[in-house]
Amino acid sequence: MPRRHYPLIDMIYFDAGGGHRASATALQAVAEQQRRPWQIRLINLRDVLEPADFIRHLTGVRSEDVYNAMLKFDLTAGVGPMLPLMRLLIRRTHRQNVMLLARHWMEPRPALVVSLIPHFNRAIFEGLRMADARRDGIATPMVTIMTDLADCPPHFWIEAQEQFLICATAVAARQAMAIGLDSQHVVRTSGMIVRPEFYTHRYISRGDERRRLGLSPGLPTGLVMFGGYGSRRMLTIARSITESRQPIQLIFICGHNQYLRQQLTAMELPFGCHVEGFTQDVPYFMQLADFFIGKPGPGAISEALVSGLPVIVARNTSTMVQERYNAEWIVQNQLGIAIRSFSEIDRAVASMIDKDQSRRFRSHVAMLNNRAVFEIPEILAEIMAMPRACLAQQAVHAIP
Template identity: 45%
Template sequence: MKRDLQLIYFNAGGGHRSAAIALQEVMARSHPEWTVHLINLFDVIDPEHYYQKLTGFAPEDLYNLRLKRGWTRGLATELKIFQAMIRLSLPKLKNKLQLFWQATRPDMVVSLVPNFNKVMYQALTEALPKVPYVTVITDLADYPPNFWIEPGQGQHIICGTEFAASQALASGYEQKWITKTSGMILRPSFYRKQEVNRLLHYKELGLDTDRPTGLVMFGGNGSNEMLKISKELSAHQLIFISGHNTDLTKRIESQTTLARHVAMGYVKYMDHVMQLSDYFVGKPGPGSLSEAVHMGLPVITFRSAATMPQERYNTVWVQENKLGKVIPSIRELRCAVEDLLNDLPLFQLHVQKINNTAVYEVVEALSRIMHNSSGQVLNSDAPQN
C-alpha cells in the first residue's frame, strides 16, 4: 500500500540528518511503495529565513560553530533558555506546522529531533488526528525535561538503549508505546563492510603497518581540540578526520610530530577509514561512538564540565559495556592510549559483543506502527502524567 512518510530533521550537529538519510535509504529498498520525504524543521517554522536575515546565521550554524571551536561550556543553561523560547513561541510554531501538515497530508510523521516534540505532536494531532507521530531518539539517552520525551502524548517512542526505554516508562508511557532497538541508527554502508586493502592504503598514506593507528574525530566539522591531541600524541600514529573544516586539516598537517599523522577532510565512506584504524579518540557523540564500536574499534572519549549535557550518559554507556576509556581531559590522553593498547584484545572482545542493527529495526517498527494505527485516532489512549 502506498504511504507518505515525513522524516523531520535539522542540521544541528549533523547526526539528525544522517539518521534521516540512513532510514530513507533502507526504506527505499525494503518499502518501495513508500514515498519518504526528508523535512528540515526550520524550513517549515521559518520558511522566509527571518532568523538568518536578522542574525546572519542559520539557526543551527551558531551551535555548529561552537562545536567546531570547542566552546561547549554553558550549553546546559543555554538549552533551558532555548526550550523556554520554544514554549513562548508555541502558538505561532503550532500554527505553521498545522498549515504545513494540512497541505502535505502525510500518513506518518517521524521526528528525529529533540526539543520540538511537544509542539509538533500537538500540531499534527489537531491537524490530522489519525496520523501517527513517532519520535526516534538519536541519542543514547534523554536529557529531561522537555528534551526528547514529552509526557502525556499519545505517540510512539523508539529508543536505542535500555536506559532510554526506562526513561520513557518513567515518563508515563506504557510499554506498548515504546520500541527498544539495538543501538543508534547507522548508515547502511556500515553493514556492507567492503574489505579494505589495509597494506595498500597504509603505503599510500605513509603509515607504518607495524604500528597501531588511532582514529581521531570530533563531528562533521572537527574541533580545535584535535590540534591539542596531535601534540599530546605526537609519538602515536594517527588519522585525523576534520570534516568540512579545511583550515583545521591544514593546521594539523603543518604540525611537526614524531609519528605519522594523516589529516583528512570530509570522508564519504567512514567505514573504510575505520577499517584502517585500531582504536577511536573523540568526543562522546552517539553517532561516532556507535560507528566506531560497530566497526570493532575500542574508544577513548572525554567527560568534563565541557561535555554537552545530552552526551554525558554516552560516557556511562562506554564504561558499563567496557568499550574503552573515559578521561577528563587531553592531559590524560597519552596514558589512556597506552593503557588501552596494553589491553587491546580485551577491549576488542567487549566491543564485538555489541550487535547494532537499529536502522533496520526502526524501519520495521515504523511499518508495524503504521499498519496497527491505520484508521485509529492515536491520542485516544494517550499516556498520562
C-alpha cells in the same frame, strides 16, 4: 502501484549538528533497499517554522546557525547554559509553531510522522492532532526516534503524549516510562542509527592501504575525529602522543577545518600519521584503524563501534550535556575509555594498546551487533498497519 499512491511518511530533521539529517537519510536509504512501498518526504523543520523564527527576523541568523558555529569554534561548553534560553524561546513560539505545523499537515496527509529531533516534539504532536481534528478526527501516528543514547529532560526528547518512542538504551526506555509513556509505546532497538555503508566491509589489505597513506602496516592505529569541523583538541592529542612516544600512529580527520589541517601538517609529527580534510569515506578510514579517539557524540561513537573499534572519549565541563551519558555508557559496557581531558590521552592509549585490555574491549564491542537502521523500517511498518482508531491500545513488537 505508482509511488505517488504509496503511503506518505514525513521524516523531520533539522541541521543543528549533522546527526539528525544523517539519521533521516540513512533510514530513507535502507527503506529503499528493503523495497518498502512508501513515499518518504524529508522535512527540515526550520523551513516549516520559518515565519515564527523572530530571532532570524531580528538578526538574520537562525538559532541552529548559532549552535553550529559553537561546534565549529569549539565552544561546546556554552551549549548547556544555552538550553534554558532555548526552552524559553520555544515556549514563547509554541502556539505559532503548532499552527504552522497544522497547516503543513493539512495536505497531503501523511500516513506516519517520524521526528528525529529534540525540543519540538510537543509542537509536532499538537500540530499533527490539530490537522487531524480539522479533517476527520482520525489520529495520524507519530514516532520520535531518539538520536541520543539518553534524554536530557525536561522537554528535550521525550514528551508525555500519545505517541511512539524508539530508543537505543534501557536508560532511555526507563526515562520514557517514568514520564508517562506505557511500555507498548516504547520500542527499543539494538543500537543507534548508523549509515548503511558502515555495514559494508571492503575486501582490502589494511597493510597495503596503510602504506599508501604513509603509515606502517603493523603499528596500532588510532582514528582521531571530532565531527565536521574537527577540534583544537586534536592538537593536544598530537602533542601528548609526541611527548609519550607511544608506539602508535594516528589518522586525523579534520573535516572542513582547513586551518586545523594545516596546523597538524606543519607540526611535522615524529610518529606516523595521516592528516585528512573533509571526507565522505569515513568507513574506509575506520576500517584501517584499531581504535577511535574523539568526543562522545552518539553518531561518531556508534559508527566506530559498528566498525569494530573500541573508543577513547573525554567527559568534562566542555562535553555537551546531551552527550555526557554517552561516556558513562561506554565505560559501563566496557567499550572503551573515558578520560577527563585529552591531555591524559597517553595513559588511555597505553591501556588501549595493551594486548589483554584491547582483547577485552574488542570482545565487548563485538557483542553489540547494532542493526537499528535495518530494524526501524519494520517497526514503522507495524505502526502503520495498526487501525488508526486503535493506536492507543495496540503494541508494537519490540526488538530485544
